Amino acid sequence: MNLTPDSKVLIQGFSEFISGTHITQMKAYGTNLVAGVNPGFGGQQLYDLPVFDLVEEVVRQFGPIDTTIICVNPYHVLDAALEAIASNIRQIIIISAGVPPLDMVQLLRKAESVETLVVGPNSPGIIVPGKILLGTHPSEFYTPGSVGIVSRSSTLTYEVAWELTKAGLGQSISVSIGSDAIVGSSFLQWLQILDEDETTQAIVLVGQPGGGSEEAAARYIAEAIDKPVIAYIAGRQAPPGKHWRQTGTLATIIGRDPNFGTAQHKLAAFQEAQVPVAERPSQIPELVRKGIN
Numbered sequence: 001m002n003l004t005p006d007s008k009v010l011i012q013g014f015s016e017f018i019s020g021t022h023i024t025q026m027k028a029y030g031t032n033l034v035a036g037v038n039p040g041f042g043g044q045q046l047y048d049l050p051v052f053d054l055v056e057e058v059v060r061q062f063g064p065i066d067t068t069i070i071c072v073n074p075y076h077v078l079d080a081a082l083e084a085i086a087s088n089i090r091q092i093i094i095i096s097a098g099v100p101p102l103d104m105v106q107l108l109r110k111a112e113s114v115e116t117l118v119v120g121p122n123s124p125g126i127i128v129p130g131k132i133l134l135g136t137h138p139s140e141f142y143t144p145g146s147v148g149i150v151s152r153s154s155t156l157t158y159e160v161a162w163e164l165t166k167a168g169l170g171q172s173i174s175v176s177i178g179s180d181a182i183v184g185s186s187f188l189q190w191l192q193i194l195d196e197d198e199t200t201q202a203i204v205l206v207g208q209p210g211g212g213s214e215e216a217a218a219r220y221i222a223e224a225i226d227k228p229v230i231a232y233i234a235g236r237q238a239p240p241g242k243h244w245r246q247t248g249t250l251a252t253i254i255g256r257d258p259n260f261g262t263a264q265h266k267l268a269a270f271q272e273a274q275v276p277v278a279e280r281p282s283q284i285p286e287l288v289r290k291g292i293n
Helices: 019-028 055-062 072-085 101-113 155-166 186-195 213-224 263-274 281-292
Strands: 008-012 032-036 047-054 067-070 091-094 117-118 127-128 134-135 143-152 171-176 202-207 229-233
Touching: 008 055, 008 072, 008 101, 008 229, 019 032, 032 202, 032 263, 047 229, 067 072, 067 134, 067 155, 072 091, 101 117, 101 186, 143 155, 143 186, 155 171, 155 202, 171 186, 202 213, 202 281, 213 229, 213 263, 229 263, 229 281, 263 281
Parallel strands: 008 032, 008 067, 032 047, 067 091, 091 117, 143 171, 143 202, 202 229
Antiparallel strands: 127 134, 127 171
């Protein structure tokens, strides 16, 4: 991965998923935003960025692009991402929510074949505090440090970061993998990345009801992760039988344990893996300190 201030970053699309405020914040944070792509608007300036009709035009003018941030209509995400891959962009962050699942299946097959990292959809992106902001994370909640955060949530990720910051525990990286029915990179991939990252001493994993990704993460932590991991599961009081709409759980519960996807099922998995679980976000810093010491 190339997550440094020198990384060249492109924005594809200017929709309701991103605003001028977000773009200004990324620039102020030192992110090297070079251009935007918005078909039909080539030659114009938007938010002080030169706009092109095609990704290949950006590459022709600025050279290889490291990361693209996709903010187009969800039904156009597949085309935008395939265009980026065709221009050899190997880090794709999808801010847009509600991407059709079959489009994601097609995209991920292509991305895997060319070793492209996809974050999202329905993700605020990645922040390396003090270095680079790729997406819509509110940077004021973060401070540089050694705690890595990987989360399925958006706003809850910021809350966890703020609790750590208030407690004097800075963050090495924070990534939201997204909460659509099908997302690109997984908890397992990011746990491996953070376990190998020299600046990360401890990992905070933030889960929520729906699907089985937290259970898979718990098994992987027990088997393969050496660094201390602290978990927090949102939605413990969610009524039984209710499913969080954005997590796409209905397609995954047929023929499963009736508790599959519930917060309680996830908590049990982490307990079995002997992963400490915070009862509330404010408890996370204390558990992180215990894990590091």
